[in-house]
């Protein structure tokens with residue numbers, strides 16, 4: 001029986017890879033403009049890292065981790081997000097000692113045991129950024145601007161950014177108490193998860209997507225009103241920085257996010273055309289996380305884009321440019337002559353393919369179907385004369401040129417077509 005891929009884990013086929021590469025290349029370009037460097041960490045970590053880093057009250061840790069015991073009896077987990085792994089690597093290799101401000105990005109697969117649906121998968125990919133060592137509101141504003149630039153450079157439509165401040169532990173403690181009191185009166189209308197969260201993590205109830213919970217939190221106290229002076233000023237300056245950068249945003253006091261490490265600024269970016277899973281990116285500040293993971297107390301802020309959602313929005317990207325198809329028909333001498341030409345074309349930077357086992361007609365058909373703009377035709381006559389026939393596939397005009405001029409002639413056919421395109 002045929003073996004299929006695991007549910008929620010997708011193959012990315014050549015036609016789709018073009019869009020993935022466009023997204024990756026655009027992201028790398030933008031990160032370069034902002035002084036970010038790439039960091040690659042393993043896809044698997046000790047389970048303890050995520051328990052400590054993400055928080056054991058979160059959906060990700062409670063329900064979504066791919067955790068197993070390896071042959072040595074150690075509990076390991078496929079990374080459900082990149083932040084904890086990246087910070088572990090930064091701490092382990094003392095990168096903050098080399099430079100107290102670090103800006104790193106990572107691109108790769110993440111794993112969450114979620115119910116698969118459009119835009120939500122069990123293996124998905126993130127473009128992740130972390131900016132460490134600065135607590136200035138300028139670094140928040142600039143990080144959000146970076147995320148916005150990336151969405152804009154990908155040409156996405158209907159992009160909207162929502163921002164909130166979750167304050168620090170001090171201001172949150174007062175807010176939590178008031179919120180708990182408010183929720184107690186509405187406990188009957190909360191979903192099962194929220195009834196449980198209500199005591200330990202009442203903030204999560206605020207952004208629960210279950211309709212009865214949404215109704216229950218209407219009119220709930222607003223965290224912004226509980227912010228201490230420092231957090232209030234920080235938030236004000238973040239928003240003022242976004243204005244200075246010209247980044248459009250909306251304030252959303254219910255934006256809590258599903259991971260427990262956030263402090264102060266949180267944000268999310270949505271785009272049109274995705275249905276219910278419309279968040280293309282999310283992130284925020286985490287001033288206690290590096291300390292929690294055993295590193296030096298260091299503030300940080302970051303975000304991650306979900307690549308599947310970006311790829312869905314962008315759709316098809318034109319195929320890689322083709323160059324010259326070499327069609328050869330004849331004995332071994334003809335083939336050797338054609339192989340020499342293939343090698344010379346590629347050495348000259350022209351993408352080239354051949355398929356000498358097929359009939360002349362089949363080779364020409366393949367050249368046409370694959371969208372090759374130029375064709376080099378070689379038979380016994382060409383070999384005898386020391387020539388190559390070069391055909392412009394768009395105009396169908398063809399010319400026999402000396403072998404030594406073949407590369408230049410192919411290049412001129414390609415550049416003439418490139419100019420017309």
Ligand code: HAM
Nearest residue numbers: 081083119120121124279280281282283302303304306
């Ligand atoms: P997150 O909101 O859990 O944040 O994920 C970020 C983005 O990843 C989401 O907005 C979404 O586009 C995508 N995503 C999440 N889960 C799935 C899924 N199951 N299938 C497809 N796409 C998905 C984080 O992961 C944080 N680590 C972001 C961060 C970095 N905060 C600070 N630094």
